[in-house]
Amino acid sequence: MNLALASSMDVFIFIIFCSFYVCSVLWIYGDAATRNAGWKGVVLPLAFVIVGTLALINGQYLALLIWPLGYAVWFFKRPDEVNHLES
Amino acid sequence: MVSVLLKDRIVAAPGFNRWLIVPAALGIHLCIGSVYAWSLFNPSLVKRIGIVTSSADDWSLKSVVWVFTVAIVFLGLSAAVAGKWLEKVGPRMVGVVSACCWGGGFIIGGFGIISGQLWLLYLGYGVIGGCGLGLGYVSPVSTLIRWFPDRRGMATGMAIMGFGGGAMIAKFMIEPLIRLFHVPSEFLGPVESLTLLTDESGRRVVELAGVMREVVIVGSNDISNMIMAGSEGVYLVGTGTVGVAQAFFSLGIIYFVIMMCAAFAYRVPAEGWKPAGWEPPPESSQQGMITQHHVHIDEALKTPQFYQLWVVLCFNVTAGIGVLAVAKTMMKEIFGTTLPDIVDFGFASTYVLMISLFNMLGRFFWASASDYLGRRNTYWIFFTLGILLYCSIPYTAQQVSINPTMVWLVYFYAATMIIFTMYGGGFATIPAYLADIFGTRYVGGIHGRLLTAWSSAGVFGPVAITSLREISVTNAINDLMSKIEPAAFQAKFGASINNAEQLIAAKTVTITKLMEIAPPGTIDPTSGLYNTTMYLMAVILFIALIANATMRPVNSKHHMKN
Numbered sequence: 001m002n003l004a005l006a007s008s009m010d011v012f013i014f015i016i017f018c019s020f021y022v023c024s025v026l027w028i029y030g031d032a033a034t035r036n037a038g039w040k041g042v043v044l045p046l047a048f049v050i051v052g053t054l055a056l057i058n059g060q061y062l063a064l065l066i067w068p069l070g071y072a073v074w075f076f077k078r079p080d081e082v083n084h085l086e087s
Numbered sequence: 088m089v090s091v092l093l094k095d096r097i098v099a100a101p102g103f104n105r106w107l108i109v110p111a112a113l114g115i116h117l118c119i120g121s122v123y124a125w126s127l128f129n130p131s132l133v134k135r136i137g138i139v140t141s142s143a144d145d146w147s148l149k150s151v152v153w154v155f156t157v158a159i160v161f162l163g164l165s166a167a168v169a170g171k172w173l174e175k176v177g178p179r180m181v182g183v184v185s186a187c188c189w190g191g192g193f194i195i196g197g198f199g200i201i202s203g204q205l206w207l208l209y210l211g212y213g214v215i216g217g218c219g220l221g222l223g224y225v226s227p228v229s230t231l232i233r234w235f236p237d238r239r240g241m242a243t244g245m246a247i248m249g250f251g252g253g254a255m256i257a258k259f260m261i262e263p264l265i266r267l268f269h270v271p272s273e274f275l276g277p278v279e280s281l282t283l284l285t286d287e288s289g290r291r292v293v294e295l296a297g298v299m300r301e302v303v304i305v306g307s308n309d310i311s312n313m314i315m316a317g318s319e320g321v322y323l324v325g326t327g328t329v330g331v332a333q334a335f336f337s338l339g340i341i342y343f344v345i346m347m348c349a350a351f352a353y354r355v356p357a358e359g360w361k362p363a364g365w366e367p368p369p370e371s372s373q374q375g376m377i378t379q380h381h382v383h384i385d386e387a388l389k390t391p392q393f394y395q396l397w398v399v400l401c402f403n404v405t406a407g408i409g410v411l412a413v414a415k416t417m418m419k420e421i422f423g424t425t426l427p428d429i430v431d432f433g434f435a436s437t438y439v440l441m442i443s444l445f446n447m448l449g450r451f452f453w454a455s456a457s458d459y460l461g462r463r464n465t466y467w468i469f470f471t472l473g474i475l476l477y478c479s480i481p482y483t484a485q486q487v488s489i490n491p492t493m494v495w496l497v498y499f500y501a502a503t504m505i506i507f508t509m510y511g512g513g514f515a516t517i518p519a520y521l522a523d524i525f526g527t528r529y530v531g532g533i534h535g536r537l538l539t540a541w542s543s544a545g546v547f548g549p550v551a552i553t554s555l556r557e558i559s560v561t562n563a564i565n566d567l568m569s570k571i572e573p574a575a576f577q578a579k580f581g582a583s584i585n586n587a588e589q590l591i592a593a594k595t596v597t598i599t600k601l602m603e604i605a606p607p608g609t610i611d612p613t614s615g616l617y618n619t620t621m622y623l624m625a626v627i628l629f630i631a632l633i634a635n636a637t638m639r640p641v642n643s644k645h646h647m648k649n
Contacts, residue, residue, distance in 0.1 A: 005554040006558065007558070008619045008620075008622070008623045011550065011551045011553075011554055011555060011623060012623055012626065012627075014547075014550065015405065015547045015550075015627065016630075018543060018547065019397075019398065019401060019543065020544070022158060022397075022539060022540075022543050023397060026388050026394075026397075026536065026539065027388060027394075029388060030385050030386070030388020030389050031307070031388070033385035034383075034385050034386055034389060042585070059131065060108060062311075065460065065479050080169070
């Protein structure tokens with residue numbers, strides 16, 4: 001990976017940023033599953049992961065732009081109705 | 088044929104002794120837990136060509152440490168996916184697939200080592216083996232929670248204790264197997280008896296029968312790092328066998344057989360089964376932190392509690408896993424140079440053994456203790472004590488450089504062992520914490536998804552350790568070279584100090600070798616290489632402490648209605 005981690009502060013930012021990123025993807029995955037989002041629920045989180053990973057490989061700061069963009073796409077595309085999960 | 092593996096075929100008959108599940112769970116976890124012994128492969132993998140010491144074309148420590156990281160990443164990913172699948176097919180099927188992946192991963196990885204294809208090692212041990220880890224990990228955990236609803240912490244502690252102890256068992260197989268197959272490279276003689284040259288790429292070469300052949304030099308400081316005892320002097324590169332590939336093949340077969348036997352011993356309790364005389368505790372106990380409701384596996388991902396637990400697990404593991412990945416190297420680098428009479432190859436190997444032992448004991452101890460202390464209080468202890476211990480290690484390293492006495496070694500040993508009990512305890516207590524917060528119905532699947540925190544930590548830990556170590560090593564070498572006479576440098580390495588960059592890249596110049604020609608009184612910088620890392624880990628633990636301290640019961644809107 002082309003990560004320019006030149007100091008402990010860089011490493012700290014990397015850890016915090018990646019944690020936010022993984023949790024964001026998990027949240028979208030859960031949100032998609034509870035809204036019966038169909039193919040969008042599978043494809044969008046997956047695309048989010050792939051694009052984010054590629055961005056990270058090419059320099060972590062580019063991934064900072066992908067993250068809010070992915071969120072915006074999800075909120076625009078997700079179904080409105082929430083499915084109430086029963087046993 | 089496959090139907091004998093499915094859940095409905097392994098429902099236990101009335102009167103089945105639930106304690107019989109424990110040896111099966113332990114068997115699987117002991118096998119997959121050998122991943123923690125990865126650092127035992129490192130010294131051999133970085134000498135695949137040089138055999139007695141690293142040659143210029145050998146894999147670097149950084150590149151082989153990442154194999155462990157990939158395995159941990161795929162552990163989390165496969166566990167996250169397998170959580171729902173496990174609920175459907177049952178633990179035996181998952182256990183069998185796990186055995187195939189883990190055993191097969193070793194075999195493929197062995198071919199990668201023999202052929203010198205690092206990607207094949209990553210694919211075999213990292214990707215396929217990592218999937219075997221994840222599948223094997225989740226299968227007994229959720230099964231044991233269902234068998235032991237009265238002692239959730241202890242039950243998960245028993246299973247996950249096996250994972251922590253796997254490296255301890257593996258140590259007694261890995262090193263003997265490597266030594267069994269190890270053939271040292273050809274010894275050419277003492278340094279003084281040969282005319283050594285340094286080529287334009289920084290490699291040391293000698294002329295043999297009119298042909299320039301690459302050699303490696305074993306100095307006095309390298310003797311203790313040799314796989315089998317040998318003499319100081321010059322060894323021919325490209326001769327001998329390091330033995331690690333053959334060890335991979337043997338281990339793959341052994342683990343496959345044991346895991347298959349264990350998988351066939353799994354049984355699941357009948358629907359509605361509970362221990363005789365046991366009733367679930369009222370929800371008002373433990374300040375409402377043990378729910379009687381259930382949260383669906385998908386709905387759990389929309390609760391803040393899931394992400395708080397994600398941070399708790401991830402940052403607790405990041406702090407521990409980064410040290411585990413290079414544990415043996417760290418002990419040798421910090422104390423091996425200052426107390427060489429005590430910290431030799433055998434001592435460092437025993438250190439790995441003790442890490443595994445305390446990691447294992449911590450899993451059972453802390454998880455069982457959490458049944459009485461409460462989960463949140465248990466993690467309070469982990470993080471407050473962990474911060475204090477991580478902050479104290481740089482002071483210990485500094486003191487051992489100035490005054491190399493046993494007391495600092497003992498303190499370092501004790502501090503790291505306590506850290507590893509809490510590292511293991513964090514793993515073992517989390518399934519019970521999940522069951523308390525989200526209910527037991529989907530705890531297996533939710534636990535699988537939470538293991539993405541472990542995967543992430545599998546990246547963060549080594550990134551932190553290797554990045555910060557590289558920065559520290561570069562700074563230390565530059566600092567040492569500024570103190571060394573250019574003539575002494577030329578005599579030692581056969582090249583000008585102006586070519587230092589090439590010599591460092593070819594591993595000809597190291598801190599150890601520079602210390603041999605450093606002016607008297609120069610303090611060895613090796614002991615301070617991990618200071619920044621320790622402070623960073625303490626900061627990370629503080630964030631986890633906040634996440635745990637703010638944990639509250641799940642909002643009732645997330646509960647399942649029926």
